[in-house]
Amino acid sequence: MSDTKNESTPLENLDQWEEFLETATYPEPEHKKKDDYRNYDDPARDCVKEFYRLNHKYQTFDFVMKKHEEILGPNKVRKKMTVIQAIELLDTLVDDSDPDIELPQIQHLLQTSESIRTRGYEDWFVLTGLIHDLGKLLCLEGEPQWAVVGDTFPVGCQYSDKIVYPEFFEANPDADDSRYNTRLGVYKEGCGLRNVDMSWGHDEFMYRLVKDYLPDPALYMIRYHSFYAWHREGQYEYLLDDHDRAMLPWVKRFNPFDLYTKCPVAPVWSELKPYYEDLIAKYLPKTLMW
Numbered sequence: 001m002s003d004t005k006n007e008s009t010p011l012e013n014l015d016q017w018e019e020f021l022e023t024a025t026y027p028e029p030e031h032k033k034k035d036d037y038r039n040y041d042d043p044a045r046d047c048v049k050e051f052y053r054l055n056h057k058y059q060t061f062d063f064v065m066k067k068h069e070e071i072l073g074p075n076k077v078r079k080k081m082t083v084i085q086a087i088e089l090l091d092t093l094v095d096d097s098d099p100d101i102e103l104p105q106i107q108h109l110l111q112t113s114e115s116i117r118t119r120g121y122e123d124w125f126v127l128t129g130l131i132h133d134l135g136k137l138l139c140l141e142g143e144p145q146w147a148v149v150g151d152t153f154p155v156g157c158q159y160s161d162k163i164v165y166p167e168f169f170e171a172n173p174d175a176d177d178s179r180y181n182t183r184l185g186v187y188k189e190g191c192g193l194r195n196v197d198m199s200w201g202h203d204e205f206m207y208r209l210v211k212d213y214l215p216d217p218a219l220y221m222i223r224y225h226s227f228y229a230w231h232r233e234g235q236y237e238y239l240l241d242d243h244d245r246a247m248l249p250w251v252k253r254f255n256p257f258d259l260y261t262k263c264p265v266a267p268v269w270s271e272l273k274p275y276y277e278d279l280i281a282k283y284l285p286k287t288l289m290w
């Protein structure tokens with residue numbers, strides 16, 4: 001699908017997309033304006049734009065079905081790993097281009113989980129913070145960046161114009177396909193998000209790995225944390241059911257921990273590991289099939 005090296009890695013690093021959301025799209029209220037926190041030179045911003053162009057062009061209904069078959073289906077060659085092994089493996093996706101603080105993947109997970117823990121939330125919420133992005137391991141399997149990260153959105157129905165860079169959907173063949181380009185497309189009014197196929201990425205992959213083990217609010221946070229058109233823009237109301245509406249406050253509660261937690265004093269993984277080993281063991285099996 002994405003046939004050149006360039007098209008699979010438009011970003012210099014995976015975090016560029018989240019930094020763009022945090023600084024340019026959804027900056028923290030009253031906190032910082034995008035330019036005093038981090039200065040982007042234009043090439044970096046161009047990378048993000050190119051990333052969105054590819055994401056919106058290639059994330060079609062058929063593409064998502066293909067990924068479900070390939071990655072969630074029975075023929076996938078899976079790796080047996082503990083959550084701790086997965087965390088440590090993900091940390092090999094190091095981001096060394098941040099001008100302010102060094103923030104490898106493991107730091108993002110820990111800062112998210114530790115800030116949830118400091119606020120005294122339930123332990124499964126803390127665990128959710130720790131594991132929410134482990135689906136990014138897909139990048140180490142050679143998946144293009146635009147099929148691992150990026151805001152997610154329903155496929156198989158009309159794209160919301162509240163999705164970042166909506167104009168790039170013009171290049172998506174589904175936008176001209178009468179099966180997929182109407183308000184409801186392949187779905188029924190109020191069918192519930194569980195019956196809606198989302199653009200493919202790290203959220204859905206991680207959700208499938210843990211769906212039998214965590215409470216529902218945790219699963220919603222993992223599965224929909226990048227669905228900004230829903231949890232920040234209030235779009236797609238007509239696809240929701242009552243359960244989705246009941247879960248939305250949890251997804252919203254999670255988002256600031258994910259987007260804005262950047263403490264300059266880094267949590268130390270080796271010190272925190274015993275606590276997290278116990279927490280993981282409380283909810284999840286010893287190993288998961290990744």
Ligand code: FE
Pocket residue numbers: 132133202225226
């Ligand atoms: Fe994420």
Ligand code: FE
Pocket residue numbers: 108132133258
């Ligand atoms: Fe995250």
